Amino acid sequence: xxxxxxxxxxxxxxxxxARQRSSAGNKFxxxxxxxxxxYFVFMFITQSFRLLQMRRTLSSIEEEIQVVRLQxxxxxxxxEQLHSxxxxxxxxxxxxxxxxxxxxxxxxxx
Numbered sequence: 618x619x620x621x622x623x624x625x626x627x628x629x630x631x632x633x634x635a636r637q638r639s640s641a642g643n644k645f646x647x648x649x650x651x652x653x654x655x656y657f658v659f660m661f662i663t664q665s666f667r668l669l670q671m672r673r674t675l676s677s678i679e680e681e682i683q684v685v686r687l688q689x690x691x692x693x694x695x696x697e698q699l700h701s702x703x704x705x706x707x708x709x710x711x712x713x714x715x716x717x718x719x720x721x722x723x724x725x726x727x
Contacts, residue, residue: 709715
């Protein structure tokens with residue numbers, strides 16, 4: 618038992634100022650850890666706000682895309698209608714006053 622005490626005393630003899638340095642180093646370590654935590658909390662908050670802003674922007678862009686898709690579909694229907702023979706005949710009769718051969722065109726004036 619005495620041998621262990623002697624060994625422990627010798628270990629303490631090798632580190633005479635260990636307690637004094639560790640308390641100053643301990644304060645520095647705690648301060649550094651606190652700064653790191655504050656830094657990461659700040660970064661997390663700023664990135665959260667940025668993510669929220671990007672989600673809002675994405676939502677508005679998706680709404681615009683939906684509106685443009687609907688407009689595109691309507692234009693596709695109009696293009697198909699313009700190429701149909703029935704519509705072409707109707708427009709030729711109404712806009713240009715054309716008639717088929719053998720038909721009579723009556724114009725009424727007021």
